[in-house]
Amino acid sequence: MNNKHTEEAEIEKEMEDVVQKKNIVRPQLNLRGAEIQGNYEDKDPTILLPNQSDDISHLALDIGGSLIKLVYFSRHDQDRSKKSPKDAVGSSSFNRRNMLSASSSGGGRLHFVNFETQKIMSVLEFISSKQLHLGSSEISSGNSATIKATGGGAFKFADLFKEKLGVSIDKEDEMDALVAGANFLLKAISHEAFTHVGGQKEFVQIDHDDLYPYLLVNIGSGVSIIKVDGDGTFERVSGTNVGGGTFWGLGKLLTKCQSFDELLEMSQRGDIKAVDMFVGDIYGGMDYSKIGLSATNIASSFGKAISENKELDDYRPEDLTLSLLRMISYNIGQIAYLNAFRFGIKRIFFGGFFIRGHAYTMNTISNAFNYWSKGEAQAMFLRHEGFLGALGAFLSSEKHGLDDLMPHQLVERFPMGAPYVGGRIHGPPIRDLNEKASTITNHIFEHDTSYRNAKACLHIDNLIPTNAWMIYP
Template structure:
C-alpha cells in the first residue's frame, strides 16, 4: 500500500504544500498567517501523513503539528526541488546554471554539476512588491497589486534614458531606465503607474545581480523559481526581457514556486 506523504515549505509569506496521495502529487498554498487552518485542512484531507518540512517557520510547524517530522535545510530543499522539476518538465539546460529564487526576498545559487552553492541574497523580492506596493497605493494583497501593475505605465513614473537625451543620440538603449521613480514628484502618477514602476524596479535589480553572478561564474542560464513570479505577468515579462538583453537565458518552471516543498517531499 502506498504511503501518504507531504513536503511543507513554511516561508515568510506563504506556506506551500506538496502531498502525495495514492501515488499522485498535489500542490496547495496558503498565506503564512493562515498556517493553522492550512495544516488542519491537510490533516483532514490526507490522513496518516508522513511529513518533511523546510523554510524559516518550519520549526514552528514541527513543534505544533508534526513532532516526528524531519526539517530539511531550506537551500538544500530548494535546489533539490529545482533539479526534480527541470527533469519532470523536460527542461534541458546542461549541468551549469544559476537558480534565482524570488520569494519574499531573493536568493541566488550556482549549480555546477553535483555542486550547489548559495552565492548571494537580496531583500528585494515579492515582499517588496507587496509591502512597498501597499504604501504606494490603497490596494492590499499580492494578486490585487499584480492586477494593478498590469494596468499601469512605468514611463509615467520612471525617468527613461530617452527622456534625458530627447532628440540627441543616446549612447545606450533609450528605453532603459535612467532613474526609478524620478518623475514621481512632478507627474502625479496613478496608483497603477506606481505599481508598474515598482514591478520594473524589482525586475531590474534582480536582473542586474543575476547578470553579475552569471559573469563571475561563467554561466549562461538562470532558472527562475519562487512564488513572486507566479501569476505576475509584468514581473515575469520584465525579467525575461532584461535577462535576454544581458545575454542570460531565463528558464521558468511551471511549478517553480513549489521547489522548496518538493525538495522536502523528496526526502520523506
C-alpha cells in the same frame, strides 16, 4: 557456549539484523511516466505519477516568509472518494489507515497548494481535513507521525504543529530542498522549463548531459542565487533582500491593496511613464547613444516623482504598482546576469512564487538578462516555480540522488524548443528502460557494502537494498 561459538552467534545475529533491516519494505517513489496534468496555462498543475504503487510519504511543506507551500500525494481512488473537509476534521487516523490499505490500484498525483504564512491556522485545518499528517509509513511502523518541512517556518512553527496536529516537523535545509526540487523538475518532468520572450512562451528541452552548472535564482520574500554543480552539489553565491516581499510589502503601502494577486491585476492597467524617469526626460527627448541608451530607456525608477509637485494620492495605484513590479523584476534579472557572468554560466533558471507565471514579470526579467548578456544567454522559468523547496522536502523522504541512478531514464524527451500550443501534454514513451534499470539496479546492489556482507555470510541472494529509487520496467 565457548568463545568461538559466542562470537559466531553474535556475527550471525548481526547479519540477521542487517537482513531484517534490508527486508523492511520502504515505500518507493516510481517516477516512470511522470507528467504534468492539464494544459499549459494551468498554474501549479498537478503531476501525474501513473505508476506509483507504494504509499509514499504524503505531505511536505515549505514554510517561507510570505507563503506556505504544500506538496501532497493522493491516489486516484482517494481523489474519487473525497470527503468534505468538514466531515474529515477530527476523524481518527483509523479512517485514513483504512483508506491507505484499501488503495491497491496504482497511480496517483502530486498536488500543489499554497497559503499565506500569516494564515498558518488554515494550513493546519487543511492538513487535518485531508488527514495528510497521517503518513502511511509512520502508521505501518507504529512510529509517531512526522511531516517533512523546509523554510524558516519549519523552525518557527514546529511547536504549533506538535500542539495542534501532534506531529513532529522533520526539518530539511531550505537550500538543499530548493536544489533537490529544481533538479527533480528539470530531470523528471518534461514541459517544465520554458523561456518567455516578447510574451511568447517556449518550452526548453533539458539536455541532462549538459545541465550543470546552472544558476538557480529563487525569488521568494528575498532572493537566493545558487550555483548548482550537480545533484546535492551547490553553493549559494549571492542574494538580495529586494525580492517578492519587497514588491508585496511596498505595494501594499503604496496602494492599500491587500493581496498580491490584486496588485498584479492592478499593474496590468498601469503605465510606467507616469512614475518612472526616462533618459529622454533628462536629455530633452534625445537618446544618449554614446553609451547605448535610447530616450525610451528608463533612467530612474520612480524618478519622475522628484520633480512633480504631487502627493502619493495624486498617482494612480495602477501606475505605481507597475513601476514597482518592473523595478524589482529588472533589478533581479540584472543581478542574476552579473552572477551568471561571474561564474561563466549560461543556463539560468528562475523560481520562487514572486514570478507567479506573470507575463510582465517574466518578460522584464528576460529583457534585463538578454540586454546585459548581449543576447548570449536566456532566462528560463519553471512551471512549478514556487514549489521547488516543498518538492525537495517531499523527495527528501527518499533521500536519494537522482544523478547516480537514472537521469536519463525518467525523462520524456521533446524536440528542442517545442512550441507553446496549448492542450494536453503527452510525450513519447521512454525507451530501453528495462535494460537501463537492471544495469543500474545491479550497480546499486553490488556497491552496497552491507548487502554484500550479508549476502556473503548468509548465502542469501535475494536481498533488496532499501536505499534505492526503484525504476520500474
